[in-house]
Amino acid sequence: MNPFAGKLAGKVALVAGGTRGAGRGIAVELGAAGATVYVTGRTTRAQRSEYNRPETIEETAELVTAAGGQGIAVQVDHLVPEQVEALVQRIEREQGKLDILVNDIWGAEYITEWNVPIWQHSLEKGLRILDLGVRTHLITSHYALPLLIRQPGGLLVEVTDGTEEFNRDEYRLNVFYDLAKISLNRVAWALAQELKPHGCTAVSLTPGWMRSEIMLEHFGITEDDWRKGGEQDPHFLISETPRYTGRAVAALASDPEVRRWNGRSLSSGELAEVYGFTDIDGSRPNFMKYYREVIQPGKPADAERYR
Template sequence: MPASEKPSTVAVVTGASRGAGRGIAIALGQHGVTVYVTGRSQKSGDSTLPGTIHETAAAVTAAGGKGIAVPCDHSDDRAVQALFEQVRNEQGRLDILVNNAAAIHDEIQAPGQFWEKPLKLGDLIDVGIRSGYVASWYAAPLMLDEERALIVFTSASGAAHYSMGPAYGAHKAGVDKMAFDMAVDFSAAKTNVTALSIWMGALATDRLLAIIASDEEKYGYLHDQIESPEFTGHVIWSLFRDEDLEKFNGETLIGAELGGRYAILDSNGHTPSSCRDAHKVFPHQHFPLIVR
């Protein structure tokens, strides 16, 4: 590689066949990032929703980055290990990990209490919380020697209020706390790795748009509140480039507020509103006490 040629930033975005992961991956591609796109959907029909890892990877490349599709079931630890071994073999390092994979089933929006819905909704405890731990466990050794590296958990305000049942709430609260605790370990080891969680707003994904269309009277108000799936990707890039990145280590941050900090406009030309303003909801405080 010529001395004048700067190596591309390397990222892994999990659960990127569609939705938030796809948007984040494409946004990072717009900044020239090499993005490993993971997920289970490899062909049309693998999911009830459109989107595959190959389509996302192609969109990343078209946006100006380099998309690399890697089939990965994040409930399979060996598959996750193979993913990061591939990154090590091909890149020798990792700059950004976005833990976004989550086992969200259509029935999560069904009426009724948690015991009246399918038990499989609890899969979010596995592919959602545990999967983020496993991916970070394999990713960390690839990041420890970097001048800066970033682990992001995609989360939402459901961590601090009721939203779609206890499994969803435990998922969001769990990843927020996981980011905080991982940050403690990264700091104790004197690394340059920052771990944090980002609350996204309601996203204009195929899933949410279908929900809104199913009952405009009930959900129509969301049209004025939704964020594009790409918005969080631009926020992540701005965080990664921030000279003060380390001061966010362990924090749970509201994406809309970061958009204001970095003057990031969404696709509609506006910065989304914060749930702190709209709903008086904000992240829990974590205390500095450390017990080892």
């Protein structure tokens, strides 16, 4: 049973970058909690983005509706200010408000060059990473936050990869990816200062080792047999579904005291321990704790103890 069922009835959310991965998981869980969810991305059933992947925003919207909410798919390139502005105008026209903004725009998995120094990394691809991973978030916040702050209680979630502490202490394998992901921790903190006078909250949120569509393909497995990934990397057994991050967002959005988190850098596993929710299989993985206590010191894999 979903612990947040019905708790977001009447709430309006925008999940920017909801085609797949964490964005899809977040959109579905907000829908399961009863919210109306606008799902944006570039890939539709009629047109694919540069990703050239099969997942579409229509599929995500249908999953939101099936989960109990109302899913609305809108094709938006968040690097085009005019498209983002039109999106927010549509939400205002149709709903009159915005309660939850989730900035999960990304799209750079296939252009990131891992373990490559800046002088060897493609400059064009590197700057594209920053455009996709940071500039899109700033454009979206510029247009969406004026609607969010019209009433107290609004929530902004900046989805990134790694907590502030993790990203400060770990080099993320190339400078462009490193900068993109740690920037969002700071963006959330800065926007928290701007939202606080309006009674609204901003946080950054990271999944753990997430079993996205792309990650499952990388390991050559499906969600049904995901544990086989542990044969390639035993630490993979600490991984989690995108819905786990979705439940973390639903928990925050349902919390009447959510302002206690304002400006904080959070993880799905940390919030699961605070709010008591689980992943869809009933487990409660805490990747960040596992990384600090097992992976970082080089200990043997011990994932089950952290689930």
